[in-house]
Amino acid sequence: MAEVLRYDGSMQADWNTFIDRSVNGTFLFDRNYMDYHSDRFTDHSLVFTDKDEIRAVLPASVRENVLKSHGGLTYGGLIVSEDVKTPEVIDMFVSMNEMLRKEDITTVEYKPVPWIYHTQPAESDLYALFKVCGAQLTGRLVSSAIRMDNKIKMSYQRHRGVNKAVRNGLVVKETNAIDDFYKILDDNLMEHHHVHPVHTLSELHLLMERFPKNIRLYMTFDGDEPLAGTLIFITRQVIHTQYISASPQGKDRGALDMLFAHLIENPPVPCAYFDFGCSTEDMGHYLNEGLIHQKEGFGARGICYDIYTWNL
Numbered sequence: 322m323a324e325v326l327r328y329d330g331s332m333q334a335d336w337n338t339f340i341d342r343s344v345n346g347t348f349l350f351d352r353n354y355m356d357y358h359s360d361r362f363t364d365h366s367l368v369f370t371d372k373d374e375i376r377a378v379l380p381a382s383v384r385e386n387v388l389k390s391h392g393g394l395t396y397g398g399l400i401v402s403e404d405v406k407t408p409e410v411i412d413m414f415v416s417m418n419e420m421l422r423k424e425d426i427t428t429v430e431y432k433p434v435p436w437i438y439h440t441q442p443a444e445s446d447l448y449a450l451f452k453v454c455g456a457q458l459t460g461r462l463v464s465s466a467i468r469m470d471n472k473i474k475m476s477y478q479r480h481r482g483v484n485k486a487v488r489n490g491l492v493v494k495e496t497n498a499i500d501d502f503y504k505i506l507d508d509n510l511m512e513h514h515h516v517h518p519v520h521t522l523s524e525l526h527l528l529m530e531r532f533p534k535n536i537r538l539y540m541t542f543d544g545d546e547p548l549a550g551t552l553i554f555i556t557r558q559v560i561h562t563q564y565i566s567a568s569p570q571g572k573d574r575g576a577l578d579m580l581f582a583h584l585i586e587n588p589p590v591p592c593a594y595f596d597f598g599c600s601t602e603d604m605g606h607y608l609n610e611g612l613i614h615q616k617e618g619f620g621a622r623g624i625c626y627d628i629y630t631w632n633l
Contacts, residue, residue, distance in 0.1 A: 322412045323376055325420045328366035336368070339375045339402070345434045345443040346400040347556040348535045350380050355391070357524060357531075362393045367420075369413050377401045377413055386427040395599075396626060398433035399446040410445040414453040422633050431456065431629045437466055437594045438558050450629050460604035460628030465613060465621035466559075467585060467595040473620035475582065482578025489543065489574045493583040496540050499525055502550040506566040518564065525552070536563075539584060541576035549576035551584070560588055561596045581619050597621050604628065 328336065333352045340346040348354055356364075365383035369376045378400050382392040390397030399410065421429065433446055450456035467473070475483075503522045510516050520528070529536045540550035548571030552564040567577045585595055600613035605628075 322416055323369040323371050323409065325413070325416045326368045326370060328364065328368050328378070332368060335375060336366075336378060339378060340400065342402060343378075343400045344403050344441040345398075345439045347434070347438055347554075348532055349394055349554070349556075350378070350397075350400060351532075353531050354528065355380060355394070357527060358393050362391070366391075367417060369416070375402075376405055376409065379417070383426065386425060387430060388421060388426050388428070389430045390432055394432075396432045396434050396438075398431060400434070401443055401445075403441055405445075407445040407448060411449050411453055414446075414449040418454065418633055426633055428630065428632050429454070429456075430459075431631075433627060433629070435464070435624055435626055437596065437624055438556060440557055450631070454629075454631040456629040456631040458627060459630040462599040462601045462605045462626040462628075463608065463613070464599045464624045464626055465597040465616035466624045467619065467621045469585075469588070469592055469595060472585070473622070475620055476618040479578050479582070479618040482575035483582045484575070486541065486575035486579035491541050491543055491548065491574060491576055491579055493539060493541050493580050495589070496538055496547075496550075497529075498540065498547060499529060499538055499552075501547045502538055502540060502552065502564075502566070505547065505550065505568050505571075506564055508568075509566045537589060539580060539589075541567075541571060541580045543570075543574065543576075546570075548574060549580055551580060553584070553589075555590055555592070558592065559594045559596050560584070560590070560592045562598050565597075577615075585619060594624075595621070596624065599626055 337351050340350045362382040365381045365388055367379040367381060380391045380394065380397045382389050384392065436444065506518055510518060535555050537555065538550060538552050541548050549567035551562045554561045554563045597616040600609045600616065601607060
């Protein structure tokens with residue numbers, strides 16, 4: 322049975338190497354990404370070893386007596402290498418639960434990595450949740466993704482927006498103008514939701530410097546005027562739109578429609594899926610129908626980001 326260890330900073334290099342060779346890890350689990358907000362989350366990540374070899378890791382944080390995988394990330398869950406099989410995963414959850422009980426953890430909130438991010442099937446953890454933990458599905462967020470080798474045609478409304486942008490002489494290009502994009506994004510979020518982006522501007526600068534191949538910004542311009550943009554996160558399987566926003570002028574001139582038509586037809590790297598992100602709130606109980614209508618207009622369809630909970 323695998324030994325369960327608490328992650329500490331001395332393991333950083335081994336952890337990052339393991340994430341790179343795992344079948345369901347992404348750069349979000351690299352410690353250089355995870356630890357950027359270490360001041361807001363108390364890390365409680367776990368490392369599963371057998372004869373000093375890392376077999377799996379669990380990115381996690383803890384608050385009071387609740388373990389979350391991970392409180393600061395959209396998804397977490399057990400990250401495994403390709404040679405880890407289902408019986409071993411079951412043993413890992415048995416060992417983990419025993420350890421957490423001894424640490425007075427009372428509840429686990431578990432967000433598995435959605436399957437579109439897997440380079441090989443890796444859902445043995447979902448079976449372990451059922452068999453070992455008696456976990457309950459407590460949240461189900463719906464995202465919208467395009468299968469890039471079998472695209473569904475864009476809607477007439479989205480095509481009309483692209484044509485409007487062409488008539489207005491707009492152009493799409495990659496840029497480092499994160500300050501300009503952030504102002505558009507922040508203004509939109511404050512006007513419509515009275516909140517700021519999850520990431521601060523300084524955090525985005527830091528993360529873009531650390532992960533220049535994974536975090537990239539594309540914007541639509543009218544001459545030198547920025548009208549709309551999306552900050553994309555690039556993983557081995559998926560291009561994910563972390564943030565999307567347009568100025569009032571951009572919305573009026575079809576800037577977002579042109580932006581996504583360009584990225585879908587000319588992705589910056591080969592990918593299996595283009596994921597627009599979730600359109601739900603309140604653990605999935607509220608669906609923003611206007612938002613998902615726009616995303617599905619580009620040919621995207623539903624992918625679930627699930628949340629499971631169990632008591633120890």
